[in-house]
Amino acid sequence: MSDRKPEFTLKDLQGAAHPFDGTGPALVCFxxxxxxxxxxAGPVLQALSQAYGDAVRFLVPGQSGEKNGDFAQRHGLTMPVLEDAGCKTSFDWDFEIVPALYWxxxxxxxxxxFEGFVRDDWQALSDQMARATGKAAAQIDWDSLPGWRPGCGSKHFDPEVYDALRAEAEGSRLRARKVEVASGDDMAEFMFDQGFSDGLPLVPPTPERVIRMLEGTHRDPQDVIATVPPNMGIATVEKIAINAVMAGCKPEYLPVVIAAVEAVCTDEFNIHGVTATxxxxxxxxxxxxxVVDKIGMNAGLGAMGAGNRANATIGRALRLIIRNVGGATTGGVERSVLGNPMKYTMCFAENEAVSPWEPLHVERGFEAQDSVVTVFAMTGGPVHLVDQTSRKPDQIAGSLGQGLEGVFLPKMHNLPIDALLVVCPEHIQTLTVDGPYSKDRLRDRIQEVTARPLSEMVQDDHSGAGIPVADAERMGPEKLAQLAPKFAGKEYIHIVVAGGDAGKFSSAFHGWATGEVGSISVSRKIDLG
Known part of the structure; x- marks a missing residue:
């Protein structure tokens, strides 16, 4: 055994500094x-000090703050008992159990x-010190001592202490600029004043919390995940973790947030346009x-509402990243006329267990065992689609279609606009009461029941939206009699299953501009390492 231990300077109970320069002979016991x-071990240390103390330097770093004095007094210690309540030296020396002794x-x-107490080890140490110093062996009644005791976990492994020490350690993985907060300032108000918040209180992203968050991914903190519009901020894993802390995420949520950032920052999704419209x-x-079950996401009762930490904070973390890394602040690039509560968070899991269909990610080309996040740009929802009386599959499918008439406006048809239909389990039961009812069949039924003559879409006294009167006159009666479904193609209708078992209430999200001039939904595999 030959590894050298780090130097330190610690103060004793009277405030005098005791430097350890890395050399001996010395006995250090935490x-x-x-x-x-x-x-x-306390009385044994005192006996060793009495026997060899004039030839060996004894240093006893204590982890108990003011109670270090109680320890010294209890055992009549005459060697320096040193203050290591913050456990910085314990952390640097990298042991697990106290007492931790080094000769x-x-x-x-x-x-x-050695760590803990094994009587034979301590007795062998005394003999070794006697030979090294030429002193008589320490007078210790070894038979009165227990043969073995396991020791106690070092205080520096307490989670909060350990994370703080790691954050401060030389070579820390953190590179983000630290923002100093005056001791008298209210942390929550400070973060509001700095513009970090979405309007709700934030969890302070202390270095120890950020390091703990980074344990949720195998990726290097300085890996660049994306460039985030509108200010083209660089979203490293570390910066994503900082915002995940502020949002209230657990470390195990971090891979989902990272995948979501990757997805929204693609050209296809166009987060700049989604934010600025x-x-x-x-x-x-x-x-x-x-990953849904692994991190405890909600796909069932209340899946799109409050109460589930994973659902709420993952969605919020994404929004904070777009705000704090990308610079999309309300009144700046964010110019929404009315705003949207989904700009706080909207994240939920598909209820694959009750779905009769391929789940969304499999439908989009992934393997069933893959964990995937899919992002949509939506302007409205969730809008309830209520049908408690239909008993036939085509009836309930028709009701779901009629519920989608409200996308943009009922008069606006043949729209190249996405819609996300969330079918509840009881409606699934009705759809499949007579056997399988595929997603494509449901999409076809939606297009069928929403088909309207173009003549019903002409501007009139009830609404100035729709086909201009002059254009309608040029089209003629035959053209105006043609039917136009709600959506320009059934591929614009995305379908998932979610919600609780009781209640015939499905929901829909209404899209924004879809395609190259707007946003295309994007899926990304979640890297669980």
Whole structure:
């Protein structure tokens, strides 16, 4: 055993500094006042100090703050008991259990190291020190001591202490600029004042919280995930983690947030346009695959509402990243006329367990065992589609179609606009009461029941929306008699299953501009490492 240990300078109970320069001969033993095993070792340390103290330097770093004095007094310790309540030195020396003892020779090499209390080890140490110093062996009644005690976990492994120490350690993985907050300032109000918030309180992204968040991914904190419009901010894993902390995410949610950032920052999705439109478009996230159960997402009762931490905070984290990394702030690039509550968060999981269909991600080309996030740009929803009386499959399918008439305006048909239909389990039961009822059949039924003559879409006294009167006159009666479905093609109708078992209430989200001039839904596989 020869590894050298880091130098340190710690103060004793009287405030005097005691430097350790890395060399010996020295005996360094880390203790904790409330550790039973440390209290077994205390009298042994004193006996060793009395026997060899004039030839060996004894240093006892204590992790118990003000109670270090109690430990010293209890055992009559005459060697320096040092203050390591913050556990910085314990962290640097990298042990797990107290008491943690190191016998160090003149060159600084660690000759002996052990943790806990094994009587034979301590007795062998005493004999070793006697030979090294030429002193008589310490007078210790070894038979009165227990043969073995396991020791106690070092305080520096307490989660909050350990994360703080890692954050401060040399070579920390964090590179983001630190923002200093005056000791008297209210942290929550400070973050509001700095413009970090979406209007709701944030979790302060302390270094220890960010490091803990980064444990949720195998990716390097400085990996660049995307360039985020409108300000083209660089979204590293670290910056994504910072915003995930502020949103209230757990570390295990981080891979989902990363995948969502990748998805929305594609040219196809066009997050710049989604953010900037005065129409109030927002991102709707649907999550599929094993990650749903792994992190506890809600696909059932209340899936699109409050109460589930994963659903709420993953969606919120994405919005904070678009705001804080991309610079999309309300009143700046964000110019929505009325706003949209989905701009806080809208994220839910598909209820694959009750769905009779391929889940969304499989329909889009992924494997069933893949975990995938799909993002849609939506301007409205979730809008309830209520049908509690239909008993035939085509009836309930027809009701769902009629419910989609409200996308943009009922008079506006043949729209190249996405809609996301969320079918509840009870409506699924009605759809499949006579056997399989495919998604394509449902899409066809929606197009069928929403088909209207073009003549009904001409501007009139009831509404100035629709086909201009002059254009209608040029079209003629035959053309105006032609039927136009709600959507320009059934591929614009996206279908998932979610919700609780009781209640015949499905929902729909209404899209924004779809295609190259607007937004195309995007799916990304979640890297669970």
């Amino acid at each position: 203790v904790k006042e409330d550790c039973e095993t440390c209290n077994i 160090i020779d003149e060159s600084g090499a660690v000759v002996t190291h 005065t129409m109030g478009a927002a991102t709707v996230m649907v999550v599929n695959g094993p």
